[in-house]
Amino acid sequence: MPDSTSFLIFIVEDNAWYGELLEYRLSQNPDYAVRRFTTAKACLDNLTDKPHLITLDYTLPDGKGDEVLKAIKDKLPEVAVIVISGQEDVRTAIALLRQGAYDYLVKDEETADRLWNAAGNVHQQLLLRRENRRLRQQIGQKYDLQQPILGESPQIQQLSTLIDKAARANISVSISGETGTGKELVAKAIHFRSDRRDGPFVAVNVAAIPRELLESELFGHEKGAFTGAVSRRVGRFEEANKGTLFLDEIAELDLSLQAKLLRVLQEREVSRIGSNTAIPFDARLMVATHRNLLLEVQEGRFREDLYYRLLGLPITLPPLRERGHDVLLLANTFLHDFCHGNSMVVCKISDAAQQLLLQYHFPGNVRELKAVMELAAVLAEGDQIQPQDLSLRGNSQGGLGLAETLAGDDSLKAQTAAIIQRYLDAYKGNIVQVAAKLQIGKSTIYRMLQNNEIRIN
Numbered sequence: 001m002p003d004s005t006s007f008l009i010f011i012v013e014d015n016a017w018y019g020e021l022l023e024y025r026l027s028q029n030p031d032y033a034v035r036r037f038t039t040a041k042a043c044l045d046n047l048t049d050k051p052h053l054i055t056l057d058y059t060l061p062d063g064k065g066d067e068v069l070k071a072i073k074d075k076l077p078e079v080a081v082i083v084i085s086g087q088e089d090v091r092t093a094i095a096l097l098r099q100g101a102y103d104y105l106v107k108d109e110e111t112a113d114r115l116w117n118a119a120g121n122v123h124q125q126l127l128l129r130r131e132n133r134r135l136r137q138q139i140g141q142k143y144d145l146q147q148p149i150l151g152e153s154p155q156i157q158q159l160s161t162l163i164d165k166a167a168r169a170n171i172s173v174s175i176s177g178e179t180g181t182g183k184e185l186v187a188k189a190i191h192f193r194s195d196r197r198d199g200p201f202v203a204v205n206v207a208a209i210p211r212e213l214l215e216s217e218l219f220g221h222e223k224g225a226f227t228g229a230v231s232r233r234v235g236r237f238e239e240a241n242k243g244t245l246f247l248d249e250i251a252e253l254d255l256s257l258q259a260k261l262l263r264v265l266q267e268r269e270v271s272r273i274g275s276n277t278a279i280p281f282d283a284r285l286m287v288a289t290h291r292n293l294l295l296e297v298q299e300g301r302f303r304e305d306l307y308y309r310l311l312g313l314p315i316t317l318p319p320l321r322e323r324g325h326d327v328l329l330l331a332n333t334f335l336h337d338f339c340h341g342n343s344m345v346v347c348k349i350s351d352a353a354q355q356l357l358l359q360y361h362f363p364g365n366v367r368e369l370k371a372v373m374e375l376a377a378v379l380a381e382g383d384q385i386q387p388q389d390l391s392l393r394g395n396s397q398g399g400l401g402l403a404e405t406l407a408g409d410d411s412l413k414a415q416t417a418a419i420i421q422r423y424l425d426a427y428k429g430n431i432v433q434v435a436a437k438l439q440i441g442k443s444t445i446y447r448m449l450q451n452n453e454i455r456i457n
């Protein structure tokens with residue numbers, strides 16, 4: 001039996017000398033395991049070993065190529081079969097290819113080389129498929145947890161039931177909720193629990209892509225469709241084939257693209273910019289927004305007909321501040337994951353810090369909580385997280401005041417300087433400690449001091 005990394009080839013050829021020649025050539029690749037059979041029956045009897053490639057002589061003593069090909073494909077549809085024939089016959093070649101043969105080669109002095117190339121291609125495709133499967137499994141494991149949406153509050157329990165219902169039906173899903181409440185996480189959970197889990201999950205943040213690029217991002221374009229279209233581009237709608245397309249911040253889609261999206265959904269086809277060819281659209285659509293989409297409709301910014309098409313199963317995510325003690329459950333999980341990932345000792349959250357977390361309004365919701373807890377793990381002295389380690393907006397006690405620093409409109413450079421300055425103050429100018437805490441080089445701090453971007457107070 002082939003293992004998961006090998007590439008098993010069957011050569012089916014009644015001419016012993018020719019079979020040996022092909023075997024000799026193909027065996028030159030150390031990744032290939034080659035076995036030779038002189039009859040169709042012997043080949044068919046051994047298909048349980050699941051070869052990846054079969055080279056099939058068209059005229060065997062116990063069967064003609066087309067019959068044997070059919071028998072092979074009936075038993076093992078995914079195997080690549082290359083038919084090798086003594087004479088060229090275009091009609092037979094076409095018929096065999098239609099029947100599912102991978103290639104058709106005529107015996108001449110170049111056959112062994114052409115077979116070598118074809119086998120190389122089949123092998124490459126197999127490696128890509130394996131890699132693809134591995135990555136999918138990895139992603140699947142990451143998101144396909146029984147309880148991917150952490151929380152014990154009634155709101156989150158209800159949400160879990162809705163996710164299961166959404167996963168079972170092939171209905172559109174519209175998710176709303178404040179920023180950072182887990183809209184994308186919910187969309188992924190539905191995808192990975194649904195029948196489409198083996199297909200791709202393609203996420204597009206409509207608000208993050210400039211209008212002039214968005215159309216081609218979504219629908220793709222043909223080479224030369226517009227200035228700058230130097231090569232063909234497959235759009236995200238096509239990429240999501242057999243999977244899920246998640247359009248985040250859907251309310252930001254402008255009216256002309258809303259019209260185009262509506263057409264795609266009505267006709268279930270897309271065409272690339274610059275092409276008249278319609279490509280079937282077979283993906284489940286999920287959309288998300290932090291806005292009230294109905295209000296957008298009432299104010300004329302969002303098409304009503306599109307709204308009803310997209311609404312499907314509406315899911316509203318509650319803000320974190322309304323999830324009661326889930327805040328602490330999430331805080332502990334984030335702390336635990338971060339400390340484990342960074343080989344740090346996991347600290348506890350002191351009672352006072354817990355109270356602060358429970359009272360805080362979390363405008364950035366779960367995303368903010370995660371960032372706050374990770375930073376707290378870095379800042380904590382000893383084995384407990386104290387209120388001063390929590391960088392919450394308006395927390396006068398501490399967190400080095402980073403929340404305010406980061407909420408400003410300053411450039412990245414200015415924000416970096418502000419963060420380092422806060423740490424320098426907190427560590428009383430100890431550059432070695434600050435560099436270690438922030439995991440930056442001491443030279444960065446010295447350079448910034450030299451440029452007067454920061455100072456020792």
Ligand SMILES: Nc1ncnc2c1ncn2[C@@H]1O[C@H](COP(=O)(O)OP(=O)(O)OP(=O)(O)O)[C@@H](O)[C@H]1O
Nearest residue numbers: 148149150151178179180181182183184185366367
């Ligand atoms: N209930 C939850 N359990 C565990 N992790 C969560 C939960 N909710 C959100 N998260 C985490 O919080 C972060 C933000 O979630 P996500 O990106 O899904 O939010 P969003 O609502 O889509 O945000 P935005 O509106 O900015 O697009 C992610 O790291 C996500 O894994």
